[in-house]
Amino acid sequence: MEATGPRPDRRAERAAAKRRRDRRGLAVAAVSTVVVIGGLIALIVTSPGWPDVRDTFFNATVFKESFPDVAEGFWLDIRIFIVVELVVLVLGLVVALVRATTLPALFPLRLLAVLYADIFRGIPVVLLVYLVGFGIPALDPPQGLLTNEIFLGGTALTLSYGAYVSEVYRAGLRSVHPGQREAALAVGLTEQQTMRHVVVPQAIRNVGPPLLNDFISLQKDVALISIIGVSAEAFRIAQIQSSTDFNYTPLLCAALLYLAVTVPLARMLDRWDRGRVR
Amino acid sequence: MSPPVIDIQGITKAFGDREVLKGIDLAIAEHQAVALIGASGSGKSTLLRCIDLLVDIDDGDILLDGEVITDPSVSPVAVRRKLGFVFQAYNLFPHLNVLDNVTLGLRKGTGMSAAEAEESALKMLARFGLEGREKESSSNLSGGQQQRVAIARAFAARPRAMLLDEVTSALDPELVGEVLRAVRDLKDEGVTMLIATHEMSFAREVADTVGFLHEGRLVEVGPPEQVLEDPQDPNTQRFLRRLLEARRV
Ligand SMILES: Nc1ncnc2c1ncn2[C@@H]1O[C@H](COP(=O)(O)OP(=O)(O)OP(=O)(O)O)[C@@H](O)[C@H]1O
Ligand SMILES: [Mg+2]
Numbered sequence: 001m002e003a004t005g006p007r008p009d010r011r012a013e014r015a016a017a018k019r020r021r022d023r024r025g026l027a028v029a030a031v032s033t034v035v036v037i038g039g040l041i042a043l044i045v046t047s048p049g050w051p052d053v054r055d056t057f058f059n060a061t062v063f064k065e066s067f068p069d070v071a072e073g074f075w076l077d078i079r080i081f082i083v084v085e086l087v088v089l090v091l092g093l094v095v096a097l098v099r100a101t102t103l104p105a106l107f108p109l110r111l112l113a114v115l116y117a118d119i120f121r122g123i124p125v126v127l128l129v130y131l132v133g134f135g136i137p138a139l140d141p142p143q144g145l146l147t148n149e150i151f152l153g154g155t156a157l158t159l160s161y162g163a164y165v166s167e168v169y170r171a172g173l174r175s176v177h178p179g180q181r182e183a184a185l186a187v188g189l190t191e192q193q194t195m196r197h198v199v200v201p202q203a204i205r206n207v208g209p210p211l212l213n214d215f216i217s218l219q220k221d222v223a224l225i226s227i228i229g230v231s232a233e234a235f236r237i238a239q240i241q242s243s244t245d246f247n248y249t250p251l252l253c254a255a256l257l258y259l260a261v262t263v264p265l266a267r268m269l270d271r272w273d274r275g276r277v278r
Numbered sequence: 279m280s281p282p283v284i285d286i287q288g289i290t291k292a293f294g295d296r297e298v299l300k301g302i303d304l305a306i307a308e309h310q311a312v313a314l315i316g317a318s319g320s321g322k323s324t325l326l327r328c329i330d331l332l333v334d335i336d337d338g339d340i341l342l343d344g345e346v347i348t349d350p351s352v353s354p355v356a357v358r359r360k361l362g363f364v365f366q367a368y369n370l371f372p373h374l375n376v377l378d379n380v381t382l383g384l385r386k387g388t389g390m391s392a393a394e395a396e397e398s399a400l401k402m403l404a405r406f407g408l409e410g411r412e413k414e415s416s417s418n419l420s421g422g423q424q425q426r427v428a429i430a431r432a433f434a435a436r437p438r439a440m441l442l443d444e445v446t447s448a449l450d451p452e453l454v455g456e457v458l459r460a461v462r463d464l465k466d467e468g469v470t471m472l473i474a475t476h477e478m479s480f481a482r483e484v485a486d487t488v489g490f491l492h493e494g495r496l497v498e499v500g501p502p503e504q505v506l507e508d509p510q511d512p513n514t515q516r517f518l519r520r521l522l523e524a525r526r527v
Contacts, residue, residue: 182332183369187383187431188359197382201373 059249066241066250073234074257077222080150080233084157085218089211091158092165097195099166100173113166120163125156125221132156133228153225161218168210172203212269216262223258234258281344282307283439283470284329289338289348291324298324300494301338306439306487309468313481313502316491317517322474323366325491326441329472330363343438359387362432366444368424370416370431376403377412380431388435402430406460422453429460439470447476478521482506490514 044050098106098113120128133152145151176199184194204211226236234257238250282305291299298321306312314322327333329340331347331354340348347357371379377399384395403412406426416424425445432440442461446454458480464471465484475481481488481502488505490498492513498505509515 177369179365179367179369180371182327183363183365183371184382185332185354186330186358186361186363186365188355188387188435189383190355190386193386197386198371198373202371205373 056246057248057252059247062245062247062249063253066238066253069241070234070238070250070253071257073232073237074254076150076230076232077219077234078261080154080157080225081219081222084154084161084222085215087158088161088165088218091162092169093200095162095166096169096173097200099170100195117163117166120159121167123160125160126224126227128160129153129156129224129228132159133225149225149228149230153228153230157218157221157225161214161221164214165211168207168214169203171210172207173199175206176202209269209273212265212272216265216269219261219265220258223254280308281341283310283343284472285341285344286325286329287339287341289325289328289335289340291321291328291333291335298494299328299335302491302494302496304489304496304499306470306472308470310486311465311469311471311473311484312487312489313485314472314474314489314491315476315478315481315517320491321494322491323443326363326443326472326474330361330441331357332363355387359383359435360438362435362437362440364425364428364432364440364442364445367448368421368428370424370427372415372417374416375412376408376414376416376419376427379416379427380434383431384434399430399434402434403427405463406430407456420453421449422456425449425453425457426460429457429464433464433469439472440464442471442473442475444474444476478506478518490517492517 045054095113095117098109099117101110123131132155133149136152137147141147180198180202181194184198185191189197223233223235226233226239230236231240234254235251238254241250242248284304284306286302286304289299289302290297302325304312314325316322324333328335328348335348338348339346342357342360346352371382374382377396380399380402381392381395384390384398385392388395390398400412403409406429408423408426408430411419411423416427419427425448429445445461446457449457454477458477461471461473461480462484473481473485485502487499488502489496490505490509490511490513492511498509498511498514505514506518509518
């Protein structure tokens with residue numbers, strides 16, 4: 001009997017059907033996006049208060065005027081963010097590693113690490129910025145770092161985020177399969193070498209996405225240091241400019257600058273997460 | 279006469295109040311291969327891990343080349359560098375490529391330079407049929423290839439003895455052969471080995487001695503033809519009969 005294989009034109013037929021389906025899907029997505037977003041915009045611009053809002057939040061002239069100053073403030077934010085983030089990454093790892101030790105002699109260190117993580121994770125970041133930013137200068141230290149608001153604000157952020165990030169690392173260390181540690185010991189590594197060359201690298205790889213997530217929060221929280229008088233910071237500059245001429249466009253300007261950093265980070269995070277699932 | 283390479287003297291081990299090893303005696307002479315058989319949970323893995331000092335024993339002694347290694351004053355790191363361990367689940371380092379899996383122990387453990395370690399690792403990988411795979415991530419390899427990398431990694435520093443823990447039981451049946459070939463290759467070179475296995479025909483072929491472990495006791499030890507074909511202990515008889523029945527079904 002003759003074999004009843006698929007008709008040769010079936011493949012082309014299926015591909016064409018798939019193309020049609022894809023095209024239709026794309027069209028539906030485009031139309032519904034336009035309808036929803038267009039509807040929202042229409043709703044906003046037809047509301048009675050819109051002309052006022054447009055002038056006070058979306059004023060092109062004010063935007064152009066305030067942008068250079070706000071951007072300069074934002075550059076300070078970025079620099080503070082980078083320095084704090086680097087210190088946080090190291091501090092968090094050190095705290096997590098100290099907590100992972102088992103040597104009896106290190107008990108006091110472990111205790112300190114636990115206290116640190118518990119206390120600083122438990123205090124809201126804003127409160128900590130206040131406490132450090134106003135508390136330390138109140139002790140009347142000699143002029144210098146300890147009276148510098150940027151340093152104090154950065155320290156508060158570091159303490160807070162160091163505690164969060166130490167927990168992230170701890171989860172990462174726990175996520176490494178015990179068989180990895182055994183295999184490392186079995187090939188003749190010492191406990192320290194095992195940590196350094198086998199456990200920690202895998203732990204860090206496993207917590208990349210949550211670490212990046214904390215980066216994004218930190219990047220936004222840098223604005224908090226304005227409350228202790230860092231006047232060169234983006235949000236503060238925008239605030240001052242808004243209050244002088246009762247126009248809030250500078251704030252929008254600051255918001256856009258934040259988004260310019262956090263949105264790409266968020267996209268990166270998504271891509272990373274998806275890559276790991278594969 | 280030189281002492282056995284591995285000499286296990288009356289060791290016991292309990293996890294909590296669960297006694298897993300209840301007094302094991304076993305000596306492995308140089309160039310000998312001992313196969314350890316026994317039901318799941320009988321303590322095979324635990325015994326191997328005790329020898330590699332990955333688990334602390336409660337009582338008894340283990341000697342390596344006549345020296346007690348289970349004394350608290352002995353550095354476990356130095357002992358492990360003289361032994362090669364292959365795990366059932368390979369336990370390759372996923373963040374390192376194939377080559378670095380093999381060189382890590384050589385570089386950190388033996389004080390070899392990176393270049394020497396690499397040269398020696400490449401030879402070892404080639405020997406187990408992994409030429410040209412050295413730059414790949416281990417997760418790209420098949421289970422059989424991964425287990426051969428693990429064997430190369432354990433053997434790279436030329437240990438005094440190899441401890442193999444059911445190295446084929448995580449593999450698809452068609453990949454078992456290539457890994458057994460690697461073990462046979464070690465045996466042909468006269469490597470001293472202790473092999474926990476479920477592969478009876480393989481045990482018969484490569485082992486000089488077979489030990490049957492039952493609930494933490496070595497109830498029968500002898501040449502493979504005796505233990506596997508004419509077992510004296512009722513537990514061994516039952517175990518082998520069940521195995522045979524399972525195969526027939
Ligand atoms: N770290 C541990 N903590 C508690 N119990 C353990 C531990 N390791 C092993 N055991 C127990 O000891 C017993 C013997 O385990 P072991 O892994 O040595 O058996 P096995 O003969 O290798 O079995 P299998 O053929 O399934 O690998 C089991 O009951 C197991 O649950
Ligand atoms: Mg086992």
